[in-house]
Amino acid sequence: MPGDRLSQDERRAIGVGLADGLGYAEIARRLDRPTSTVSREVTRNGGPRGYRAEHAHHATAYRARRRTPLDRPTVPGEEPKVLEFIGRLTDTMVANGVPRMAARVLARLYTTDEPSLTAAQLVRQLQVSPASISKAIGYLEELEMVERGRAPQSRREHYIIADDVWMRAWITSARANASWAETAREGAALFDPGTPAGARLQQMARFFTQLSDDMSGGTSSAAADDIATILAALLHARRPLTAAELADALDWAPERVAEALGDAETYAPFTDPLALERPTPTAYAVTAAPGRLTPAQRSALLS
Incomplete structure (x- = not known):
């Protein structure tokens, strides 16, 4: 129903x-x-x-x-299956957070055989007001997904899909995730990671840091080197160390050690076959990655 x-x-x-x-x-x-x-x-x-x-x-x-089937305005010569696809493309964009009118405009620009479309053409094809088109174009321009220009010997503005539209969207999303991470880190420091609020914010910061880094190509080489150094230090020490002890032994600033430890925990899949563990809430040690050895193999190696 x-x-x-x-x-x-x-x-x-x-x-x-x-x-x-x-x-x-x-x-x-x-x-x-x-x-x-x-x-x-x-x-x-x-x-x-x-x-x-x-x-x-x-x-x-x-x-x-x-209205036409599926509530999709038609363009002369368009086949029903084309209209159906345009509808699905629009709905996919909407489901992923794009406002419906902006999604309809973007779907039209993607599926037209013309190199560009004018505002008047979009108004006619989508059967909406010029103000609706103007607002949608403004939104898409702000995201750098659509560009405007003028055809030779024409005073009308034409709208086209940017050549690297999805790369731009990817970079914008990565920046947004980095912003979330930075704000969450500030909150974790404010509330103290030892409190429930601070712990939640710290977890949030790690999630968005990993998401942003994954989208922008992963951690920097300097961060990767710091992770490797921390793991090597713990492996060499053969005993759990606190962040303060690591900072003293490596002659690093406490903030650098904290960041390296956080990265090592966040990027556990990339530290394989080693993994960072906490024998106590304040101490760190190195162990084999959880999925690297079976329980039977671990037992046999310790016997």
Whole structure:
């Protein structure tokens, strides 16, 4: 039922529910529909006081006749399967956080055979207002996904897909993740990693640091060298050491040791076959990576 169009009987039930003073949630529960479906239906058709079931039913049918299948405006010559694909491409972008109108514009720019499209062409193809196109283009330009220019001997602006659009989006996303990581690190330091809030923020910082580094090519060579040095120091010591003891032995600043230890924990897959472990909350040691040896092999080696 959810996802299907409302029937005429359901619209009558909505009208009765509104007349009885029921809220959208209660009406939706009785119809086994999402609350958003009921609220959208009422809002589109006169609001709580002006809703009329028969009028709403005929108005919805009229709107459906004006639109093409899948609610995708057509362009002369486009095949149904092309429209279906454009719809799926749009929905995929929306599901991944792109505003719907921006997604519709981007999908059109991607699937046109023309080198570019003007605002007037986008208005005509998408059957929306010029203001909607302008807002969508502004959003896409801010993300550097669309560029504007003028064709020779033309005063009209044309919009085109940037050649490296997805690389730009990738870099923008990596920067955003780095920003999340930096803010979380500040919070962890403020609340103290030993507190529940600080621990959560520290975990958040590690997650976004790894995500950002993975997207931008991994840790820097300097960071990788520091991780290797920390592991070598612990392996050489053959006993657990605290961060302070490591800083003294390596003659490093405490912040550098803390960062290297954090990176070693965050990038555990890359330190294989070694792994960092904490025998106590403040001490660090080196052990074999968890998945490298089976329990039987570990037992045999210690016997």
